[in-house]
Amino acid sequence: MNAHRSQLRSWFKSGEPWIWMIGGALAISLIMVVGLMVLIGVRGFGHFWPSPILSTVVTSPSGETSTVL
Known part of the structure; x- marks a missing residue:
């Protein structure tokens, strides 16, 4: 157990875990x-992408048509 602890301490003191972190x-x-x-x-x-332009055809009561953008 002490040997494992000693190896762990020396590994932490080497700085390698902090490099990985x-x-x-x-x-x-x-x-x-x-x-x-x-x-x-x-x-x-x-x-900045242009949206599609919508157009509508409007007919007046006199029968005249016009396009509205």
């Missing part, structure tokens, strides 16, 4: 940033 946090952060950029792109792209 920082790497994991960096990976999660990058995934979140890329996800946010994609979300902004998808939501923002619709703002």
Whole structure:
């Protein structure tokens, strides 16, 4: 039991677990940033995309027709 504890302590003192933790946090952060950029792109792209133009033909009581956009 003491040998296992000693190995665990030396492993923590080596700093290797913290390197893995920082790497994991960096990976999660990058995934979140890329996800946010994609979300902004998808939501923002619709703002600049032109919507379809609707046209209607209107007939006046005198029989004259006109197109309204």
